[in-house]
Amino acid sequence: MIIIALIFSACTLKKVEKHHGVRSLETIQVKLIEKTTNKNDILEILGSPSIKNSFDNDVWIYIERKYTTQSIFKLGKEKLIKNNALILEINTMGMLVKKNLININQMNNLKYYNNETQSNISKNSFVYSFLSSMRQKINDPLGKRRK
Numbered sequence: 001m002i003i004i005a006l007i008f009s010a011c012t013l014k015k016v017e018k019h020h021g022v023r024s025l026e027t028i029q030v031k032l033i034e035k036t037t038n039k040n041d042i043l044e045i046l047g048s049p050s051i052k053n054s055f056d057n058d059v060w061i062y063i064e065r066k067y068t069t070q071s072i073f074k075l076g077k078e079k080l081i082k083n084n085a086l087i088l089e090i091n092t093m094g095m096l097v098k099k100n101l102i103n104i105n106q107m108n109n110l111k112y113y114n115n116e117t118q119s120n121i122s123k124n125s126f127v128y129s130f131l132s133s134m135r136q137k138i139n140d141p142l143g144k145r146r147k
Contacts, residue, residue: 017081018067022046025064025084029101032088037096042088049088057097058090083107 022028031037031045042060049060066082082104089098 018078020065020067021050021063022086023064025062025086026101026103029086029099032096032099034096034099039090039094042090042096046086057092060088060090062086062088080104 028045032042039058046062050063051061053059053061062085064082064084064086065080067078068081070077070079084104085102085107087100087102088096091097
């Protein structure tokens, strides 16, 4: 009885939810209006972005992820409930030019380019021989390992 009580005392009926990023990104992003909202407004509403890039325009990316634990029969395995990304493009004047909200269904439909980049390093090149000798020295620094 004591062992069973100890096992079930740590269990709860409410599922544990883990949040990462900005909560309720779908509802908050409605406040951002293209060509009227500026950088300061975005920082006030959403806070600092998860990712910042600078190309022709600034690109700010905000992420929201939400996990929950599954049933005890699946041994507490986590399940992804929400996976949203908000991509904001800001021009040089600091105004919001474009916004794009991508949800979990749209992420599953993304296409990836599958071509591979070919390397130009042959086995006879100086770079290949140098890197292979460095790898050998890292794996066996004293040179005592049998071949």
